[in-house]
Amino acid sequence: MNEWYKEDLAFIHDAGFSDWALKSVPGILEILNRSQIQEGLIVELGCGSGLSAQEFTKADYKVLGIDISEAMVEIARTRVPDAEFRIESLFKADIPPCNAVISLSECLNYLFDPDNNSQTLIQLFYRIYNALIPGGVFIFDIAEPGQVISQTPIKNFTETDDWIVLVEKQEDRDSEILTRRIITFRKVGEHYRRDDEVHRQQLYKAADVTAKLRRVGFEVQTTQSYGQFHLPKAHTAFIAYKPA
Ligand SMILES: C[S@@+](CC[C@H](N)C(=O)[O-])C[C@H]1O[C@@H](n2cnc3c(N)ncnc32)[C@H](O)[C@@H]1O
Incomplete structure (x- = not known):
């Protein structure tokens, strides 16, 4: 068992902090609909306890969830038996050909994964680009500098x-x-x-992330909300299309 999102924090995150995952889904389904992605495989990076995976499955998508936390994946497997889940670093996992890649709630920021650094982040963007079908979309959000304004904790x-x-x-x-x-x-x-x-x-500036995505070949839009769900302060969401 690794040291992050262990049994009790995984349980508490699932029971008490489900808003981000659940309230983002309607807005994400709208984006997928607008992008003519009404079926096919969604790869969810940092899928946590499967809250959003369950909603995507209900909307008739196939879901492959990838998360580094065994405890989170254990909950996800029980919640969504129809989806596939893997316990892996998203910076290393094989990403199969898919219609969309989704990563909700600052999963790309965590440094507890020793495989997360600025080099592997850009490599991840390339891997996602190569896995997506033409016209496929990568939807994710990040935490930016400015989470804590005061000098004191x-x-x-x-x-x-x-x-x-x-x-x-x-x-x-x-x-x-x-x-x-x-x-x-x-x-x-x-x-x-x-x-x-x-x-x-590691906090990332939205403009730097946008530049990296464009270098890879994505067409990028940024937003502060998924549909009606507004991200907390100093967060940005990205809708990155692989050109059709
Ligand atoms: C804040 S939780 C969000 C979980 C889920 N997306 C949600 O919105 O409920 C962050 C998740 O990202 C996972 N995570 C963070 N870094 C990761 C990495 N490098 N590889 C795989 N999973 C990672 C954590 O284990 C955790 O489940």
Whole structure:
């Protein structure tokens, strides 16, 4: 078992932080429809617990989900038995020929994957471009610098009857790295079980990502929302088409 999105954080993310995945789907289905992609294979990178994969499956797409977290994929496999899921780094995984590639909720930013760096990011864009059919689309979002404005760390928490999650966030201006220290308490029987994770994210400027995508050959649009779902501050979504 790797050290990120372990059992308790995977459970809490699935139970308490489903909005991004679920509320983005209607807007993404509209984009696919507009792009004449009404069927075929969607490859979902950083598919998490399969929340959006389930919606894509309901809309009659085939789904291949790829995620580095065993615990997330375990939930996804139970939730969406009709989809295929692989536990792998998205920076290394084989991407089969497909109609769309989708990656929701800042999956490309995470540095806990040692295979994530500026070189593998551009290689990923090439791999996706080569896997997509002509007219296929790559839809994803990233976190940008400006997540934490203050010099001091920001702390917040979310609680329910079954779990509590505490998060401390700090952004290094020079390296443009965000560090999130995450402490979870999950009720197990009469007691709460504690777990700790530290997630570092490389933050990317939208203009730099757009330039990289264009260099690969994509036609790129950017947006701050998927349909009615507005991304949190300092995030941008990309709709990158492989020309038909
Ligand atoms: C914030 S969660 C979002 C999950 C899902 N897309 C959603 O919206 O609910 C980020 C996910 O990306 C996965 N992830 C991050 N970096 C990854 C990598 N390099 N390769 C594969 N999965 C990765 C994590 O394991 C986690 O499941």
